[in-house]
Amino acid sequence: MSSDMHLKAAACLWACVSAASAADTPSRIVSADLCADAYVFALADQEAVAAVSWQAGQAVSGAPEWAPDLPRATNEAERLIALRPDLVVFGPSGAGDAARFLDRAGIAHISLQWGEDWNTVTGNLSSIGAALDEAERADALIAELDARRETLAARTENRARQPSVFYLSVTGGAAGAGTLVDEAIRMAGGRNAAADAGAVGWLAADAAWVFRVDPDLIITSYFVDGYVTRNNTGARHSAFRLMLQDTPRIDIPSAVWSCAGPALMEAAEQIAEALDGAGRGS
Numbered sequence: 477m478s479s480d481m482h483l484k485a486a487a488c489l490w491a492c493v494s495a496a497s498a499a500d501t502p503s504r505i506v507s508a509d510l511c512a513d514a515y516v517f518a519l520a521d522q523e524a525v526a527a528v529s530w531q532a533g534q535a536v537s538g539a540p541e542w543a544p545d546l547p548r549a550t551n552e553a554e555r556l557i558a559l560r561p562d563l564v565v566f567g568p569s570g571a572g573d574a575a576r577f578l579d580r581a582g583i584a585h586i587s588l589q590w591g592e593d594w595n596t597v598t599g600n601l602s603s604i605g606a607a608l609d610e611a612e613r614a615d616a617l618i619a620e621l622d623a624r625r626e627t628l629a630a631r632t633e634n635r636a637r638q639p640s641v642f643y644l645s646v647t648g649g650a651a652g653a654g655t656l657v658d659e660a661i662r663m664a665g666g667r668n669a670a671a672d673a674g675a676v677g678w679l680a681a682d683a684a685w686v687f688r689v690d691p692d693l694i695i696t697s698y699f700v701d702g703y704v705t706r707n708n709t710g711a712r713h714s715a716f717r718l719m720l721q722d723t724p725r726i727d728i729p730s731a732v733w734s735c736a737g738p739a740l741m742e743a744a745e746q747i748a749e750a751l752d753g754a755g756r757g758s
Contacts, residue, residue: 502562504560506549507564515601517540530548561583563585565587566586588600592658593659594625625741628744639667639751639754641667641694644696645710650685651675653675660747663740665751686716694723694725698730701729
């Protein structure tokens, strides 16, 4: 029997089982993506989470202590059906080929919308909250996050000027306008130095940034808790090392950059705290 036939058989079998036990509130939620994890952890009860993404145990994940002990999921249909979920949450890349098998099995699924701004975060919280039958929890979280954003805006008003902030990853990459890093910097009340220099999107390693920007603060990520990589230009290049030596710096945990999720607020607050501290020290 072909792999496709095995999947069809499994899908039909699970459709019969799930049809008899379907409920309005998902009781077996599977997260198939690192970004999806962030929303599931924020909105679902622990006992309702049946599996998490294969990256949940890595440093780039913001998973709570209990999550890495759960089964792991990918976007492979056979694996997903074997986990017996009644809802699968995918990241912005979607369900792909797995969608038709999940549909055949009667397994609900939802994908996050792609975006790197705060409106994407609140929009995804609303849609995932509805899918999890946790709309009230999602609304409450959005209200809390909005209040924290207003607090950031008030802190910005109290600063004498708008400081310049430069983002540097361990690979030597930077972040221009339209990135979630840019959003966090602006939420914190800073100016993105790379965006001010005309950069848009995510940028490859380029030590020439040392001569293009003169930031008040550098935020670094993935230096101590990122992916294993052979390209550590940001940490090793002499120009960046001098820049880091001469400029105030904070390191943002890599987990907050896994996608534009609720943790983006934590990054903005850490940046704001550093900007406030720089102002008190001047």
